[in-house]
Amino acid sequence: MRLTIARKIALAVIAIVVLCVGTMAWVTTSNLQRGFIAYLNEMQAQDLGQLRDLVQARHRREGDFDWLRRRPRALRELLDQMNPRIQAAPEPRRPRHPDDQFGRGAAPPDGAGGQRPEPTGERGPDRGGQGGGRERGPPPHPPGARDPMGFAPRVSIADADGLPVIGPREFPAGVSLPIVVDGKTVGRIGLSPLRQAAGVDSGASGFLRKQLNDILWLAALLGVGAILLSIWLARHLLRPIASLRTVTARLARGEFDARAPLVSRGELAELAVHINEMAQALQQSEQRRRKMLADIAHELRTPLTVVRGELEALLDGIRATDTGALESLHEQVLRVNQLVDDLHQLTLADAGELRYDWQRLDLGALALPLLVRYRTRAQAAGLELRWTLANDVMLRGDSGRLSQILVNLLENSVRYTSEGGAIAVTLTKLDGVAELLVEDSAPGVPDGVHERLFERLYRVDSARARTTPAGGGSGLGLAICKALLDAHGGGIAASASPLGGLRMLVRIPLDPNY
Template structure:
């Protein structure tokens, strides 16, 4: 089943449940409200009766014994309708006279068959219709304060009843009772109730049809961005990383589209980096191999003699290839997490001092000066060998790319829970937009800081992986000395 069909069925099902619940509650509320309205009419009728009986009590010399039963019944009939949605006693007394006087028949009527009965007047054709049906009144009773029935019908006043006190001079002289309506059984009331029921059903069906149409439209509209996402993923699966979503949305689908765009950009960037990686590696390997092949061909042809000088030249090219292969191996290990780390409390100040001692000869041969004055012990949790490798590569990079005479300053800034190692060198510098590219593998910078050593441009990439393994980060920016500033941030103990 398609998503559009599922959405359509979900919308229609939810609408149906809400409609059924709403109409059921509305129906229940209508019945309860109608019964409550009927009982309120009964309450008003009893209040009017109470006023009349209070006046009757005053006219009878303040004694109910002076009132005749006929007078009691007359007042009750006066304020009691002969119709209405009530459950009550049937009307007593003779049936009402018909409006048209029926014709007289001499003698007793013979036993009539169905055919002969058709000759009779309409009100005498059916034996069940010879007397009009008895009409109902609401059951009403008047009780004295002593519990004596004064007028009306006798019934259980302890049940569901409505009562109103008859008062005179703020004193209760009697109580009126009537049965409370718990069920509407009038023909007109039932007809009205059925009419309301069918009206509600038709309204519900109309709303359901309208909701179905709206659900169908909404399902199609909501699936438009989903189809765009599917098409975008299809382009990615085919290797087309240049397709972008042109619709700007602020909802979850918009976030998904932005993530897919970012994924496409990342895949395109990785593919470009992979192609550049292969090209750079092949170039780095082709250069020393070309030199080796040329030197060997020259020796074989007798153009150059095979002596110590030529052997040293060949050794330099072989060591260059070996250095490149070692860097590639170290980088591959760091990328896949294959470098082994043994974390322990390590004095970073001592690591820097030992690294500077190992680079003292290269710094002096280049004509540079190293400035590092820090005797305070700063302990971090790290691998001493990897930290020395990190510091060696970063400082050696500054030595290789700093013009002579120049200087390299190393500063430590200790903050709460972190340590920043700043390595600043003098000219030449690096533009700000290319600083972060220095940590990309085999990155070549077209500026005054060209590669001046036998390195392949993998050292800073390995340094970044080592720093990240120590839960830190490394950044590059232009130095205030005119060169480059490398900042290494590491957490402290």
């Protein structure tokens, strides 16, 4: 059987609940037994006080402990006179053994067949007026009828000299009371405490057993209820996971329009939201990928179609094979080559495999030769190129990649700015960041499309069109600039220029050690 999350949670909850309920039942029963034994010992301590009073009265009458020494029957007679706080229900009478009317150690009467002779001793006729040296009295109760707690076997009495009168030679460590007669301590009486309630034949022990059984039954019922509730709760809590699993399976198959329903709250709801966001991002990425493939196919088809047409014209003799035809073919090949190079750079940048030669450099000193070179080209296009560069703009970067960024920006401005316009370049330092601003004059781009200028193969040809020998750029220059600036920890943003055209702001962190 496969252990699913629901089963694991159910088993974990069941184990915890069973452990808790079992521990509670064990602690409760243990405490109940200890408390019950302590209660019985407290009650019997009060019973011991009654027995002490009876022993004192009999000692006062007899004058010593000879009436009790080694005579358990005399102790039972005293116990019969007590009113114990805990008594057992009456038991049915059973046939007596001949020795039952005499205590353990008491002698049977003479003449009884096989009876033992009366033990001899110093004690003569009973001081109470009964002769024969035998104690005669009412027959005792059946064992256990008036002594449900096993009181008699645990009683110890010692005389004033510490000699045992009845009970074990070692005086018990439980409750101990002095026996005082006429103001004189003549001995001590003690009671060994109960250790456990097992075997106690009384209504109290029955009460204890009933309570323990009730606790065990309650623990069992709680355990069964916890098992059923754990199974239901695990299934209920993990039901949303089934829908999430279905959605993720559809996403794995490429169905990026799949969305997870928000059927709960909390962590699973947050997980469903994140899955939906991931699905939306994958869908948008897939749409961009398809659009980029279509755009690349279109970009490649245009020059290839021109090359094919030129070659067919040359083969058919429609066009003469001269320098102009070869230059046209070369121009289209260069255009295809530039597109492939740009795509290759973007692919390397996305994969993190584009190499950089990091070094400490002055951005102003790097930009100045490029601006001087492009001034000639701008003048040839009827444009004015001016610049203002701050000194000591030190940063860490790749000089070749940074030069490529500036060339792309200047190339766009020269290519798309109308004749008679201007291009302004400004380099400043502000709050630990180098800011390179490239602005040009009309035409500009429509509002709301500035952010899309950095999308791959996106061009606003209708707004910024210019007839050029190359027939326009590939639409990848600004995307390449953004990827290179991301690698340098910087960024680029487009907005409307006060000159009437486009404003490009490049921000690159300065070298903090400078």
